[in-house]
Amino acid sequence: MTGPRPVLIVDDDPALSATLAEQLALEGEFATVEAPTLAAADAALMAEGARFDLVLLDIRLPDGDGREFCARLRRLGLRMPVIMLTGSDSESDIVSGLDAGANDYIAKPFRLNELLARMRAQLRAYDSSEDAVFKVGPYLFRPAAKQLHDPARNKRVRLTEKEAAILKFLYRAGGRPVPRNVLLNDVWGYNSNVTTHTLETHIYRLRQKIEPNPGEARLLVTEAGGYRLEPALDTQDA
Incomplete structure (x- = not known):
């Protein structure tokens, strides 16, 4: 995927x-x-x-x-x-x-x-190294450090392990939508106790951290049955 x-x-x-x-x-x-x-x-x-x-x-x-x-x-x-x-x-x-x-x-x-x-x-x-850096909107994303850095505003955002894993998987999808079940299996593995509600809660919290207006997501977008990341979007200009 x-x-x-x-x-x-x-x-x-x-x-x-x-x-x-x-x-x-x-x-x-x-x-x-x-x-x-x-x-x-x-x-x-x-x-x-x-x-x-x-x-x-x-x-x-x-x-x-x-x-x-x-x-x-x-x-x-x-x-x-x-x-x-x-x-x-x-x-x-x-x-x-x-x-x-x-x-x-x-x-x-x-x-x-x-x-x-x-x-x-x-x-x-x-x-998996500290050297890996990905551009996500206005942020530089370091998965190993579980951190986003906005150089223009000198803002740093700390992520949980699951939030970093979600962001990394969506980034790797290259802007294509990822179904919820695929994201669940990749981030949590097979776990009967984990539901789509768990994923939705993590997506909600992630948006609170990275979106200028979490109620109108532009960077982490909901698609039919899943989510899509717009890594090239600069939310400061959106």
């Missing part, structure tokens, strides 16, 4: 890039953007409203070195997983890539299933 994870593919080999994009999109697990140069990658990452959960990064690009680019991303505070893709698997190249801030390193040619497994492993680790 969760939405596809946005992935940036930075590689100047058009055949490889297109094949990767096609294969990663097959199961609906990932949504890809292709960048043949570091300049194009930079533009994609810095675009207004841009969100990428993972970057597949070649080392040798026409306009620079992927390792230097990765190091710059880390200096800018971008902490999403970066997996280096390269034709060289020498120890020195692997070490320099990891030292630049890459999370993993895979040599070409590679097996797609191995790449997928490594991507999933990196995303699982990232999602």
Whole structure:
């Protein structure tokens, strides 16, 4: 039910890039953007409203070195997983890539299933780390810290464990409505004592914390049979 994870593919080999994009999109697990140069990658990452959960990064690009680019991303505070893709698997190249801030390193040619497994492993680790930060309306959402931060107003909102789990699951749905029973099963697991009323109570309390006008929800919206998050909506301008 969760939405596809946005992935940036930075590689100047058009055949490889297109094949990767096609294969990663097959199961609906990932949504890809292709960048043949570091300049194009930079533009994609810095675009207004841009969100990428993972970057597949070649080392040798026409306009620079992927390792230097990765190091710059880390200096800018971008902490999403970066997996280096390269034709060289020498120890020195692997070490320099990891030292630049890459999370993993895979040599070409590679097996797609191995790449997928490594991507999933990196995303699982990232999602549960203190580094994970998601943009939700005017807030920066840190699931691990169970906290929302509105930088414009220097406002911090503390969430309960269940509130953070609800918000994270709705965010992962990519703006699509999530049925109540799906949300219940994901957040509470199978528990016969938990009803939709429990979920509705948590949604109510969450809206009290994040909506400027909880009676007219704009960020956490009720849909037929469930709920939907509008993560790109800036409630300060709504």
